[in-house]
Every structure is written in C-alpha cells, then in structure tokens.
Amino acid sequence: MSDMQPTAPSFWNDTGKTGLTSWIFSTDHKRIGLLYFYTTISFFLVGVVLGLLLRIELMAPGRTIMGAQTYNALFTVHGVVMIFLFIIPGIPGAFGNMVMPIQVGARDVSFPRLNLLSWWLYIIGAVIILVSLFSGGGAPDTGWTFYVPFSSRTGTNVSLAVFGVFIVGFSSILTGVNFVTTIHRLRAEGMTWSRIPLFTWSLYATAWVQILATPILAITLVLVMAERVLGTGLFDPTRGGDPVMYQHLFWIYSHPAVYIMILPAMGIVSDIIPVFSRKPIFGYKMIAFSSLAIAAAGSLVWGHHMFTSGMSDTAVVVFSFLTFIVAIPSAIKVFNWISTLYKGSISLEAPMLFALSFILLFSIGGLSGLILGAAATDVHVHDTHFVVGHFHYVMFGGTGFAIFAAMHYWLPKFYGRRYKEKPAIVAWALMFTGFNILYFTMQVLGMKGMPRRYYDYLPEFGPLNLVATIGSWILAAGLILMLVNLFRGLFRGEPFDGNPWGGATLEWSVATPPPTENFEGEPVVTHGPYDFSGVKK
Amino acid sequence: MDQHQPHIVSNTKLIGIWLALLVLTALTVAITRVELGGYKVVGALTVACAKAGLVIAVFMHMKYEGVLLRWLLFLTLVTLAIFIGFTFFDVLYR
Amino acid sequence: MSGHEHRDDYGAKLGMWLFLFTELLLFGGLFLLYAVYLKRYPHEFASGGKQLNWVLGSINTVILLTSSLAAAMAVTSIQRGEARRTVALLGGTILCAGGFMVIKYVEWSAKFGHGIYPGSEHLKAGPPGESVFFSLYFLSTGIHGLHVVIGAILLGWIALKVRGGELNAGNNILLENGALYWHLVDLIWIFIFPLYYLIL
Numbered sequence A: 001m002s003d004m005q006p007t008a009p010s011f012w013n014d015t016g017k018t019g020l021t022s023w024i025f026s027t028d029h030k031r032i033g034l035l036y037f038y039t040t041i042s043f044f045l046v047g048v049v050l051g052l053l054l055r056i057e058l059m060a061p062g063r064t065i066m067g068a069q070t071y072n073a074l075f076t077v078h079g080v081v082m083i084f085l086f087i088i089p090g091i092p093g094a095f096g097n098m099v100m101p102i103q104v105g106a107r108d109v110s111f112p113r114l115n116l117l118s119w120w121l122y123i124i125g126a127v128i129i130l131v132s133l134f135s136g137g138g139a140p141d142t143g144w145t146f147y148v149p150f151s152s153r154t155g156t157n158v159s160l161a162v163f164g165v166f167i168v169g170f171s172s173i174l175t176g177v178n179f180v181t182t183i184h185r186l187r188a189e190g191m192t193w194s195r196i197p198l199f200t201w202s203l204y205a206t207a208w209v210q211i212l213a214t215p216i217l218a219i220t221l222v223l224v225m226a227e228r229v230l231g232t233g234l235f236d237p238t239r240g241g242d243p244v245m246y247q248h249l250f251w252i253y254s255h256p257a258v259y260i261m262i263l264p265a266m267g268i269v270s271d272i273i274p275v276f277s278r279k280p281i282f283g284y285k286m287i288a289f290s291s292l293a294i295a296a297a298g299s300l301v302w303g304h305h306m307f308t309s310g311m312s313d314t315a316v317v318v319f320s321f322l323t324f325i326v327a328i329p330s331a332i333k334v335f336n337w338i339s340t341l342y343k344g345s346i347s348l349e350a351p352m353l354f355a356l357s358f359i360l361l362f363s364i365g366g367l368s369g370l371i372l373g374a375a376a377t378d379v380h381v382h383d384t385h386f387v388v389g390h391f392h393y394v395m396f397g398g399t400g401f402a403i404f405a406a407m408h409y410w411l412p413k414f415y416g417r418r419y420k421e422k423p424a425i426v427a428w429a430l431m432f433t434g435f436n437i438l439y440f441t442m443q444v445l446g447m448k449g450m451p452r453r454y455y456d457y458l459p460e461f462g463p464l465n466l467v468a469t470i471g472s473w474i475l476a477a478g479l480i481l482m483l484v485n486l487f488r489g490l491f492r493g494e495p496f497d498g499n500p501w502g503g504a505t506l507e508w509s510v511a512t513p514p515p516t517e518n519f520e521g522e523p524v525v526t527h528g529p530y531d532f533s534g535v536k537k
Numbered sequence B: 001m002d003q004h005q006p007h008i009v010s011n012t013k014l015i016g017i018w019l020a021l022l023v024l025t026a027l028t029v030a031i032t033r034v035e036l037g038g039y040k041v042v043g044a045l046t047v048a049c050a051k052a053g054l055v056i057a058v059f060m061h062m063k064y065e066g067v068l069l070r071w072l073l074f075l076t077l078v079t080l081a082i083f084i085g086f087t088f089f090d091v092l093y094r
Numbered sequence C: 001m002s003g004h005e006h007r008d009d010y011g012a013k014l015g016m017w018l019f020l021f022t023e024l025l026l027f028g029g030l031f032l033l034y035a036v037y038l039k040r041y042p043h044e045f046a047s048g049g050k051q052l053n054w055v056l057g058s059i060n061t062v063i064l065l066t067s068s069l070a071a072a073m074a075v076t077s078i079q080r081g082e083a084r085r086t087v088a089l090l091g092g093t094i095l096c097a098g099g100f101m102v103i104k105y106v107e108w109s110a111k112f113g114h115g116i117y118p119g120s121e122h123l124k125a126g127p128p129g130e131s132v133f134f135s136l137y138f139l140s141t142g143i144h145g146l147h148v149v150i151g152a153i154l155l156g157w158i159a160l161k162v163r164g165g166e167l168n169a170g171n172n173i174l175l176e177n178g179a180l181y182w183h184l185v186d187l188i189w190i191f192i193f194p195l196y197y198l199i200l
Helices: A020-024 A029-057 A068-103 A112-133 A158-185 A198-229 A243-277 A284-300 A313-341 A350-373 A375-381 A385-415 A421-448 A459-492 B011-033 B039-059 B067-091 C009-040 C042-050 C054-079 C083-113 C121-125 C128-163 C173-198
Strands: none
Touching: A020 A029, A029 A068, A029 A112, A029 A385, A029 A459, A068 A112, A068 A158, A068 A198, A068 A243, A068 A385, A112 A158, A158 A198, A158 C009, A198 A243, A198 A284, A198 B067, A198 C009, A198 C128, A243 A284, A243 A313, A243 A350, A243 A385, A243 B067, A243 C009, A284 A313, A284 B067, A313 A350, A313 A375, A313 B067, A350 A375, A350 A385, A350 A421, A385 A421, A385 A459, A421 A459, B011 B039, B011 C054, B011 C173, B039 C054, B039 C173, B067 C009, C009 C042, C009 C128, C009 C173, C042 C128, C042 C173, C054 C083, C054 C173, C083 C128, C121 C128, C128 C173
C-alpha cells in the first residue's frame, strides 16, 4: 500500500513504520480510517456481485442460473453484507475516522486504542459471518431481518451469522462512544459548536443513534440465539411468546440504523456543496439542528415497518403519523442545499456531481418513503419490489453516492494524488443512468404487484425485470470504471497538493497527505467552516 | 465542564447512603408482602427508582458532575422510556 | 505514541458513561419484553414469581448493595492516597460478587432440580405465560450474572494496578470507571429484584 506514496513525510511514512503490522495495529485515526475504507469497500464489492447475480436470476421467470434455496441465501447474504458490513460502518468508520478528528482540530480521537479494537471487532464479526455461510446448515436464508418464527426454526446457520452481526454491533458502539467523546472533548481552541463542520455534526448525531439503538439490536440477536440454542420460546406462539415482539425489538434498532446510514451521507453532501458552489452553506444552524432532529424523530417511527404484521390499529395510526414528522428535517436539509446552490459559482467536478445526484436520488427515495409511511398505501405495496426500489434509492442512491462523492473529495487528500476527471464523470453518468433504470423499474414492478424475495414471478413482469437487469449492468460498468480510475489515480495519478477544491474546513489547512500529528502545534480556529473569503484554490 | 475537580465523598456519607438503601430494600420487601393489588407494582417500582437515584447520585458521583452528564443520562432514560412506552401503542390496543 | 497523549480524565469518564448507557439499553430490551408479557400474562407471572425464593433474592440484594458501598469507598480511599485500603475494599467487592454468584448458583440449581429451565418439558407442559416468565428470568439474571463476573474480573485487574502503584491519588480514572461499571451492575439488580421476586 505504502511504497507508491509521495516521499514527503506524512502519516504514510513519518513514523518510520510502513509494514503490514504498523497498519493493522495502528492507533492512528487516519490509518484506521483507511483500514475501514478498504474493508468496507471490499464487502461492498462482494455485495454488488451478489446483487448482480440476483438480478440475473430475476432476468426471466423461472429458473435462470440458480435454485430457489440458493436465491434465498443470496438475497439474505446480500442484505447482511451490504447493511452490517458496508453501509453502517462505511461512513463513520472510514471517512469519519479519517476526517472528523482533523475537522475538529484534534490530533486523534479520544480513545485511539478502542478505535483500533472497533476495527478488529468489525473484522472478527465479518469473519464469523463469512464462516456461517459455509458451515452448519449453510448460508442463512431468512432475509437480513432474521424474522422469527422462521429464523428460530430454519436449519441454516442463522445462529452463527447472528453472532457475527452481534460482534459487529459492538464495533459500531465503540465508534459511537469514541466520536461523541471526541467531539465534546477534543475540539481545538475556537472550534465552537457553531463552527463545527456539518459532516462532523452529522457524525455526532449518528454516534448518538449508534450508542442508544445498537444495544437493542444486541439483545435482540441474543434472544434469537437463545431461541435457537436454549429453546426459550419468547417469540414462539405455542409457548406464549409473540413473534411481533421480535419485530418491535428488531426495528427499534433497525429503523434508527437507517439514520446511522443516511445521516453521515447528508453530512458529506453538506460539506461538498458549499465548496463547489463557492458560497457559505445556506442555513448552517438548521442543517446542524436537523441532523439531531432526524436522529430523534427517527427513533420514534419503527412501527412503520410492521403495518401488515398484525400490530394494533392504534399503533399503525400513531406510527404512520410520526413517520411523516421525519420528512420535516429531511426537507429542511434538501431545501437548504438547493438554496446554497442558488447564485453560487458552481463547478461540476466529480465530487459535486455525486453530491448533486445524492439530492435527487435521496429525494425520490424519500418521497417513495412517504407512500410506504402512509398506512393505507403501504398495504398495497408492502413487501413488493416497490419497497426494494425505495430503500435502494435511499441507501444506494443516497448513502452509496455520498460515499462515492467522499471518495473523490477526500481520498486524494490522504494520498496526495488524484484521479482523472473525465473518466470520473463518464463513470458517474453511467452509474446515474444505470441506477435509475434499475431501481425506478423496480418501483414500477412493485406498484404492479411483484412481491419481493420471490424466486419466481408471473410472466407479465418479465419485460420490466429484463430492463432492470440491463440497468444493473450499466450501473456495474460505471462502478468498475469509477473504481479503476479512482485507484489508478490515487496510486499513480497527478499530484494533489495544497487545497485544489478550495475547502475552508480544517482538513484542507493541513499538509497533503496529513502528517501523523495532523497539525503543527495546536490549531486555533478563527472562522466558520464555510467561510471561503480567505481561501486560495 | 472543562475543569474536572475530583470530588471526594466522605465514607460517612457513603455509609449513610448504604443504610438508606438497606432500609428501602426492607421497605420494598415489606410492602410487597402485603396484598395491595396493582399498587404493589407502583410501590415496588417507586422504591426501586428511589434506590437507583441514590446509587446514581452519590455512589456514581452524578451529584458532583457537571450538567452535561446529567442531561445525557436524562436523554438515555427518555429514549428507553420511549422504546418501552411506544411499544404499548401496540400491546395495549391489540 | 502514548508520549503525546495528554490525559483527559473527564473525557474518559464521559466515554464510560456513554458505554453505561448502552448497557442500560441492552437490559432495557429485556425490561421491555417483561413489561409486555406481564401485561399479557399477569396471573402466570404471579404464580411464576411466587416460585422464586424472595429470601435468597433479598440476601443477594443486600450483598450487591454492600459490594457497591465497598466500590464507592475504594474510590474515596484512592483519592485520599490510601492504596492498601483501596485494595482491601476492592477485595471486599469481589468477595461480595463471589457470594452473589454462589447464591445465584444455589437458586438456579434448585430451579433446574424442579425441571424448570428454558425449553424444559415441565415448562412446555405448563401454561404458556409461565414459560415466558421463566425464560425471561433466566435470561435477565443470566446476563446480569455475566456482568457480575466481568465486573469482578475488571475490579480484580484494577486492584492489581493499585497494588503495583500504577493507579494512585493523582491517576485513578480507571478505578473510578471500574467502580461506575460495578454500580451499573448494582443498578440493574435494583430493578430485577422487585420485578421478578417481589411484585408478583
């Protein structure tokens, strides 16, 4: 990894240690961030391959390339890998670790060794999940939600997979504890709460969700294991248990977890848009506040995943109503981004294109979420491909594209080399096109009634499924081009020095790539994060 | 908040709190041995909350910490209350 | 690397509290299930609760409260620079933890002896709510017991550091945090005890 780096002293080489062990046992937040980046992106690629296989299977009715049991296992593993091993740790673990301490003017996070432990727990959990696929009764086939009663009865290796997710949960908690403490305690002089960059603000809100919601996932997974191993019967109706209670517990975590995935993505976009518009962000305080509001409101709405599960009608109405509240802070963000663009001096470079497509794709995903959040319309589209399209718009079109934006925006800073602009834009155009062909078609299919997680379907859904599958290939082509261009650039591209984007947050004031110590001496902050008046591009 | 002065709690005070906790334990056992119906639950939980309050305030030094930790603890307890309370929108009206 | 770290005791304590919050919510999930199933099976929970030994439960409560006192006094002692006394008090806490676990063992074996354990034939044959009650009882006290063991090991490790002089009047945040963890174990028990042994 390290031998191709520029020779100027930086965190790549300035401690004199460049071997593998100096990385996997490093407590430097930048190195841990890169470890997280490479591991999460690897699991992303695994998930992408599984997703492409699923799309090929669904290209035509009936069996195409795999059997029904394989299909069940593949969509389960696709979900588990993408959610627990990619999106949740993706931004906080990778870019949060790399950028946040520098953004607040700190030398490192509050607990560097816990930070390393967090990455190791992530790796251990991931290995356990991988082992579960090839041992015992084979890969879990329950869907990533592990719903009882099926998950407590299926012969596949659910117990081990659940245990792996349990371990990954601890890694997420440690990141959350670390970030809240760091943001409270290690801000540089002059880094007041109203000067904290919005990316860091979003990580702060995210960290609270990680702290308060993840333990509920932990206990839920313990209960599933107990159900399978000890026969506790807490969710077994024949023994007085209630399967719907499992869904409550699961979504008490997993709905807020959606905000662990999307909030930091919003933070990335909030940091990129003003830089490429050469204008201070519009409504800084409202964007910061809306991150906290989304985190808070997002913890009240888990019941909207259960409208058709046999929950009481009162609860359906209450949760449906509360769901609409989340739309308010989300819309505040979207309108503020748009207002930032207004009369800005916009340059459409790769990070900006990804950030702008985030706004569009997230809005489509968010609006289709309202259709699902309204109890009456949800009954029509529940458990159809409409839902699959919806959350891919939010998770992939939202978080995924924000991660791509962050990769183009921040990675050159940490490598001191950059990618080529033209291929990056072509890759973006391919991905954007393929993405919409794939997932918009899915939403249409769902409206027409095609159920999700079904191996086979009626012939009338055939043509649209073919279109969606072709979309997935365009998307994949764009993805390959983007990654090849990006990594070639990072290792062999043109030098990236100084502050080419003209960012005003602290990470652009330190050397490129940053030294292990980040700052020479203690930084003193004298201006806001989007005050571009003194910034030289 | 930045100046963290360690506050030394005297042994006398700690032992006093311990005695109070023992008295409350005896009280909670006593009231639940009497037939009070549903008030048993309320009574026992009230005593438990009082005991928890003493442990948090004195044994865990919360009384001597800055306002930040208190707010964060409050936030956590509110979150837990919401998780349990909102589930009852389903359980009570099923 | 550590040469550069400036100590931030308040930060360390903040981090510990955040971790304690996660523990509260972890047990919170079990309390949630307890509340829901108590609402659904009040009679079965009552008859299940009556089968628990409230005398042993009370003794264990007293033991844990005493262990918490010792832990709190250990913090006071180290702040006053009394290392030997600190170690002795921590030893007392660990001793209490041992006593607690022994009584727990006696209770559990008595239940096992009556054929009451998760998934047992006896519970399967009984009313559904009773099985739920005992499953929750074993899970809650089991996970709590695990925390008692972890806490005792943690405090033992800290006591060794106090004896070695690594922790002292000027540098004792580790002991403070260890004690905080121990108090949390106590706090959880303060709620488990009335909910399972007394209310019903």
